[in-house]
Amino acid sequence: MSERTVVAPLERRARGGTLIVGGGFAGGYVARLLGRRGATIVSPENFMLYTPILPEAASGSLEPRHVVVPLRLMCPHAELLLGRGVGLDEKTRTVQVETDATVFSVGYEQLVVALGAVVRTLPIPGLAEHGVGFKTLADAIHLRNHVLRELEAADAELDPARAEPHLTFVFVGAGYAGVEALAELSDLVRDALRHYPRLRDRRQHWVLVDAAPKILPEIPTRLGHYAAQQLVERGTDIRVSTTLTSVDAEGVVLSDGAQIPTHTLVWTAGVRAHPLLAELGLPLDDRGRVRVDPTLRVEGRESVWALGDCARVPNEATPEHPDPPTCQHALRQARRLARNLQSLRRPYRYRMLGQVATLGRYQGIADVLGLRLRGFPGWFITRSYHLYQLPLFSRKLRVVVDWTVALFFRRDIAELGGLGHPQGLRAQR
Numbered sequence: 001m002s003e004r005t006v007v008a009p010l011e012r013r014a015r016g017g018t019l020i021v022g023g024g025f026a027g028g029y030v031a032r033l034l035g036r037r038g039a040t041i042v043s044p045e046n047f048m049l050y051t052p053i054l055p056e057a058a059s060g061s062l063e064p065r066h067v068v069v070p071l072r073l074m075c076p077h078a079e080l081l082l083g084r085g086v087g088l089d090e091k092t093r094t095v096q097v098e099t100d101a102t103v104f105s106v107g108y109e110q111l112v113v114a115l116g117a118v119v120r121t122l123p124i125p126g127l128a129e130h131g132v133g134f135k136t137l138a139d140a141i142h143l144r145n146h147v148l149r150e151l152e153a154a155d156a157e158l159d160p161a162r163a164e165p166h167l168t169f170v171f172v173g174a175g176y177a178g179v180e181a182l183a184e185l186s187d188l189v190r191d192a193l194r195h196y197p198r199l200r201d202r203r204q205h206w207v208l209v210d211a212a213p214k215i216l217p218e219i220p221t222r223l224g225h226y227a228a229q230q231l232v233e234r235g236t237d238i239r240v241s242t243t244l245t246s247v248d249a250e251g252v253v254l255s256d257g258a259q260i261p262t263h264t265l266v267w268t269a270g271v272r273a274h275p276l277l278a279e280l281g282l283p284l285d286d287r288g289r290v291r292v293d294p295t296l297r298v299e300g301r302e303s304v305w306a307l308g309d310c311a312r313v314p315n316e317a318t319p320e321h322p323d324p325p326t327c328q329h330a331l332r333q334a335r336r337l338a339r340n341l342q343s344l345r346r347p348y349r350y351r352m353l354g355q356v357a358t359l360g361r362y363q364g365i366a367d368v369l370g371l372r373l374r375g376f377p378g379w380f381i382t383r384s385y386h387l388y389q390l391p392l393f394s395r396k397l398r399v400v401v402d403w404t405v406a407l408f409f410r411r412d413i414a415e416l417g418g419l420g421h422p423q424g425l426r427a428q429r
């Protein structure tokens, strides 16, 4: 491939005058809701990831391709530029975009910053080298393949003591992502072990670690207790008020002194502001998020807006605190912002209707309009809610088909870690 060339700014203008940087939940929905007015989206991927069902892609209940929605289908009137926003010049009203081959400028009349957040890591010895995140589709696919490879490695070991680290899985961070991912993957392992007769009697060790005094701090205490109880009944070792001290290729050390031999450390301990925000010259809060006024316009700016995880969004319905980083808030912010871009500017206001989470097959928790459900009803409500929210009828149908197939057939346990990494012709010798 040719070296990347820097091209003098071209006369590229955003469609309909609106440029959206970031095609995730917030940016994707703004573009969709702008409809025929059109917009230009800059995004490194050509799809929006529907994160709440990402754990099911990791466990194989859903085809990975079905948890993403192609932006060109979701926003048929928008133009997509596959690349990354790398700079902003407010004087000339242009954003610099970097693609695999070039860097160019795109002019805008209205700019929407929807960069999301990035995984928050800490300077813990070995974390960067040995931990895996759980935020992207690639992370989910990697984790699934890694777990299946660990089962193969355990099966190949004759010495039970040497097999144990392969059957030990440590998750750090007990928010939605960590709890749902652990629950789904432990279901995958339980089902897969039917095909590994030698491993049936071997102990699996699932460990959930969090610095906070309880898991799922976002949800009502009673449901949080239920979730913890469910995980414990399945044999999960929950260690709250505990942190990760170090990790290496052989295992982890925790702040309570435990040394756990393992080859799997999943890090889901929160997110932090996107690093590009610090370079854009926009007003930021103490956590590095863009400050916006109640209409979602960036403070002190006429034509720059921000929303989603990258912004500190004040909510008229909850004046005591800004919005938390969730899909349901990003979606409601997108609705308000799309309207504010087109007509009279009104303040954003959204009262949360509830919270839902799955805990593996047939188990879930839901707190909807004050009604608290757990077990199968909680699981059913959670799935129904996500199905309703998922954009595009074709996507909903694919997901329903996957879920239906999963009811009647055993899980697929093929390990496809080599996918996307062809050996090349030289390796054929």
Ligand SMILES: Cc1cc2nc3c(=O)[nH]c(=O)nc-3n(C[C@H](O)[C@H](O)[C@H](O)COP(=O)(O)OP(=O)(O)OC[C@H]3O[C@@H](n4cnc5c(N)ncnc54)[C@H](O)[C@@H]3O)c2cc1C
Residues within 6 Å of the ligand: 021, 022, 023, 024, 025, 026, 027, 042, 043, 044, 045, 051, 052, 053, 054, 055, 083, 084, 085, 086, 114, 115, 116, 117, 134, 135, 136, 176, 177, 276, 307, 308, 309, 310, 325, 326, 327, 328, 329, 330, 356
């Ligand atoms: C595993 C997981 C499970 C979750 N489960 C739930 C749940 O059950 N319920 C819930 O409400 N919330 C959940 N969340 C949180 C939810 O996903 C986020 O709050 C939501 O995605 C925020 O939307 P966003 O558009 O701000 O960010 P994102 O959806 O992350 O989108 C940001 C986009 O910006 C793009 N981008 C990054 N850098 C650049 C750049 N330089 N230029 C252009 N584009 C760029 C990214 O590729 C991405 O597409 C979960 C999150 C994770 C990771």
